[in-house]
Amino acid sequence: MTEREFREREVAWRVFAHEFNSSRVEQRGGTEGTRSYLLSPLGATMNRVLLTGHLLGVEKAGQETPLLRTRLEDPTGQVTLTAGTYNPRALAFLSQPHPPLEVSVIGKTHLFVSDRGQQYLSVRAETFAPLDPAEVPRRHLETSEHTLRRLTLVGALEKTPIPSREELQAEGFPTAWVDGVLEARRSYPALDLEPYRRMVGSVLAKLDSG
Amino acid sequence: MPESASSYSSSLGQALERARAGAAGTPVERLAEIRAGSARITFVARVVETEWREVKRRSDGGKLILLSGLLADDSATVRFTWWDDPKNDQLTKGEVVRIRGAEVREWQGRAEIRLSRNVTFERLKDSDLPSVKSHSTTEPTELWRLRETPGGFRATVDGILTNLLPSSGLAYRCPSCSRTLQASVCRAHGKVEGSLDLRARAVLDDGTGTLTAHFGRKETEGFLGRTLPDKDLPQINPDALFEELFGKMVGRRVRVEGRILGGEFPSVLVDRCQEVLGDTRAQAKKLLGSVSLRGKA
Numbered sequence: 027m028t029e030r031e032f033r034e035r036e037v038a039w040r041v042f043a044h045e046f047n048s049s050r051v052e053q054r055g056g057t058e059g060t061r062s063y064l065l066s067p068l069g070a071t072m073n074r075v076l077l078t079g080h081l082l083g084v085e086k087a088g089q090e091t092p093l094l095r096t097r098l099e100d101p102t103g104q105v106t107l108t109a110g111t112y113n114p115r116a117l118a119f120l121s122q123p124h125p126p127l128e129v130s131v132i133g134k135t136h137l138f139v140s141d142r143g144q145q146y147l148s149v150r151a152e153t154f155a156p157l158d159p160a161e162v163p164r165r166h167l168e169t170s171e172h173t174l175r176r177l178t179l180v181g182a183l184e185k186t187p188i189p190s191r192e193e194l195q196a197e198g199f200p201t202a203w204v205d206g207v208l209e210a211r212r213s214y215p216a217l218d219l220e221p222y223r224r225m226v227g228s229v230l231a232k233l234d235s236g
Numbered sequence: 237m238p239e240s241a242s243s244y245s246s247s248l249g250q251a252l253e254r255a256r257a258g259a260a261g262t263p264v265e266r267l268a269e270i271r272a273g274s275a276r277i278t279f280v281a282r283v284v285e286t287e288w289r290e291v292k293r294r295s296d297g298g299k300l301i302l303l304s305g306l307l308a309d310d311s312a313t314v315r316f317t318w319w320d321d322p323k324n325d326q327l328t329k330g331e332v333v334r335i336r337g338a339e340v341r342e343w344q345g346r347a348e349i350r351l352s353r354n355v356t357f358e359r360l361k362d363s364d365l366p367s368v369k370s371h372s373t374t375e376p377t378e379l380w381r382l383r384e385t386p387g388g389f390r391a392t393v394d395g396i397l398t399n400l401l402p403s404s405g406l407a408y409r410c411p412s413c414s415r416t417l418q419a420s421v422c423r424a425h426g427k428v429e430g431s432l433d434l435r436a437r438a439v440l441d442d443g444t445g446t447l448t449a450h451f452g453r454k455e456t457e458g459f460l461g462r463t464l465p466d467k468d469l470p471q472i473n474p475d476a477l478f479e480e481l482f483g484k485m486v487g488r489r490v491r492v493e494g495r496i497l498g499g500e501f502p503s504v505l506v507d508r509c510q511e512v513l514g515d516t517r518a519q520a521k522k523l524l525g526s527v528s529l530r531g532k533a
Contacts, residue, residue, distance in 0.1 A: 035501075037379075038398050040443040076396065076443070115482075130487050132398050153399070155487020163516045164489070167523075172443050174523060200380035200444045227529050233520035 037202075038076035038132050040169040041066060043103035044225050046075065047147060051213040052137045064135040064147070067214045068176040068222060069206030075149060077105055078130045078157070078165040084120045094120045098131060098149075101166060101229045106148040107131060116151035126156035130165060163233050170233070173226050175199070177219060179207050264334075268311035270349070272342035281307035281314075282332045282365045285389065286324055294424055297412040303327070306389055307335075307349060309365055315343070315388035318351035326357035332365055334358040346386045346498060376491065379445030387498025394491045394512055395442035397449070404436040404456075405478045406469060432469040438485055440492065440504070448503035449492055455509045459484045 045066050053071070054062040064072045079100035087095040093110040094117060109116035116133070119125055133149040140146065157165070179199050182189060194204050210217075265279045286305035293300050303322035306313050316338075326333060335357055339350040376394045408430030409415065410422035417430045436451040436459065457463045459481065464472070493508040523529075 035439065035446045037443065037446055038396070038441045076398070076441070130396070132487075153486055157487070161489070164512075164514065167516050167519055168443070170520070170523060174526060174529065177529075178526075198378075200378070202380065203444075223529050227524065230520045230524045230529075234517055234524060236517055 036061070036073040038074045039070045039072045040076055040165075040172040041070050041072065042169055042173060042225060042229070043077065043079070043098070043100045043105045045070065045102075045173060045222065046072075046077070046105055046135075046149075047103055049137075049147065050145065053209075062135075062137075064137055065206065065210055065213055067210055067217050068173065068180060069203060069208075069210040070176065071202065071206040071209070072135045074132065074134055074152075076130055076132050077149065078162060078169065079128075081125065081127045081129060084125065092117060096120060098129070100169075101232060102225050106146075107133065107151045108136075108148055109151045113150065113152050116154055119154040120151075125154070128157045128159055128162055130155045130157060166229055167233055170226050170229050173222070176203060176207065177222055177226065179203055180210075180217075180219060183207055183211065266311045267307065267309045267314045270314065270340045270347050272340050272347050274340040276337050277340060278334065278336045279307075279309065279338070280332065280334045280360065280363070280365070281309045282363070282367075283327050283329050284308045284313060286327050286329055287390075288322075288324075292414050294413040297414075303351075313389070314347060314349055315386075316349040316351055317343075320352050322351070326359065330367075332360045332363040334360055346388070348388070379440070379442045379447050381445075382447060382496060382502050383445055385496060385498045385502050387496045387502060389496055390494065391496050391504070392491060392493045393440060393442070393447060393504060394489070395440040395447070396487065396489045397438045397485050398441040398446070398487075399439040400478070400482045400486055401437040401439070401448070402478075404438070404481055405434070406472060406474050407433050407435050409433050432466070434464055434469070436481055436485065440490070448501060450503055450505050451509065452506070455506055456481070458509065459488075 045068055049064045049066045049072070051065040052062055053065055054060070061073050066072065077098055077100060079098045082097045082099055082104070084094050084096045087093045087108060088110065091111055093108060095106065095108050097104045098107055109120050111117065131149065131151050132153045132155070133151040136148045136150050138146040138148070179194070182194065191201055191204050195201060263278070265277050267279060267281060270277060270279070284306040286303060289302050289304055291300050291302060292298070300319070301322070303318040303324055305316055305327070307316050308314070335351070335355060337355045339352070340347050341350050342348070375392070377391045379393060379395060382391070408417040408420065410417060410425055410428050411431055412428070413422065413424055415422050415424060417428065420427055420430060422428050434453045434456050436456040438449050438451065440447045440449045451459070461484070489512050491510050491512045492504060492506045494504045494506040497503045497505065
């Protein structure tokens with residue numbers, strides 16, 4: 027990883043809970059101080075994510091140091107969120123007696139692998155932003171658009187000959203997305219796209235019916 | 237870019253124009269090849285954008301009107317500025333001009349054309365230089381496209397504000413040049429008595445990239461939902477103000493418009509800011525019809 031990449035700000039990927047929870051691969055830099063990325067089956071290379079949905083109850087998770095855990099539910103599933111002393115703003119938000127429930131959360135992806143090899147995915151919340159209820163569908167639309175574009179990109183890269191990055195860039199696919207999908211094809215061979223199409227389709231159908 | 241018939245004919249057109257201009261004595265430069273430090277260059281370009289700007293003179297704080305904008309040929313788009321007695325009668329947006337006697341300076345790591353009263357303009361009738369429309373900036377630009385931008389142009393960008401940078405809130409500015417002070421010290425004027433101002437710097441993120449957004453006093457007050465008169469600024473607790481701004485800005489989805497500054501970490505000087513609403517149902521319906529949802533036949 028170059029100095030520039032190291033200093034670059036991490037983008038907040040727009041993903042649904044189902045795509046997030048389907049991620050099984052972590053890319054980690056070899057040396058100390060490099061960042062780790064959770065790679066989704068559709069090529070989202072997530073160090074940071076932005077999720078929007080409904081919070082479901084807060085519980086204490088830490089014994090000695092304050093650590094709170096909650097779950098965020100979006101139209102496709104639930105994601106575990108944690109907030110500890112490293113994220114004082116997120117901790118303060120969840121410590122309120124009645125935190126607002128409709129939120130966007132911005133946070134860092136975390137993959138924990140137990141001794142038995144069980145994977146536990148979560149997001150370490152950095153910031154919670156309470157939302158007006160009317161804003162929630164707009165954000166689900168944005169996440170749908172991004173997911174659909176990644177699906178289109180996966181399809182485009184299954185063609186032979188594989189289009190070049192420049193051609194895909196000209197069609198409006200960000201370079202980082204192209205690299206992510208190429209990586210995902212190696213890490214998730216024989217991926218069935220159908221569940222992801224159904225996922226986006228059902229979110230859009232709900233948005234369309236209001 | 238692959239060699240194609242159109243790029244061939246376009247470079248042929250350039251060569252012809254170069255030859256025609258060359259008859260006047262000086263070689264005609266292509267914008268991609270100009271280098272900072274060159275004096276009295278001649279080139280042919282389309283005027284993509286012009287903008288009158290008022291700036292404060294660094295030395296004495298006096299006001300200065302300058303003309304700036306963008307010039308493009310088929311090789312590059314370059315910023316220009318005109319400081320001494322600018323006139324825009326020969327720089328009409330959309331037209332192609334031959335410019336003689338311009339200088340090239342470096343500004344923020346990029347070449348910039350300096351026009352002056354010593355420059356001569358000649359309007360050219362037909363040209364196969366790319367049209368202004370191909371440089372249009374009214375549609376929102378996705379942030380991944382600005383990753384290594386030279387900046388110097390206006391753009392509209394959408395995104396969610398994902399963070400507020402620590403320099404947001406109250407800032408002391410140098411009374412003569414408006415630079416922000418670091419511990420009462422101006423970079424140009426040393427230790428000075430600063431005047432208080434209000435500003436915000438936030439991270440704009442559209443899921444494809446990020447951009448630092450600089451909000452001036454008016455936009456910052458817009459987020460706060462109230463104006464803060466000068467006389468009230470000294471009584472404000474900076475930490476409380478920062479927290480208030482954080483709560484009112486971070487997580488909001490906005491569309492901003494302004495000048496893009498290039499460099500390693502590009503930013504936008506916001507002069508317009510609005511919420512993005514849009515018809516969610518109609519857009520959802522449109523996406524439902526998309527081919528990618530249906531899968532393989």
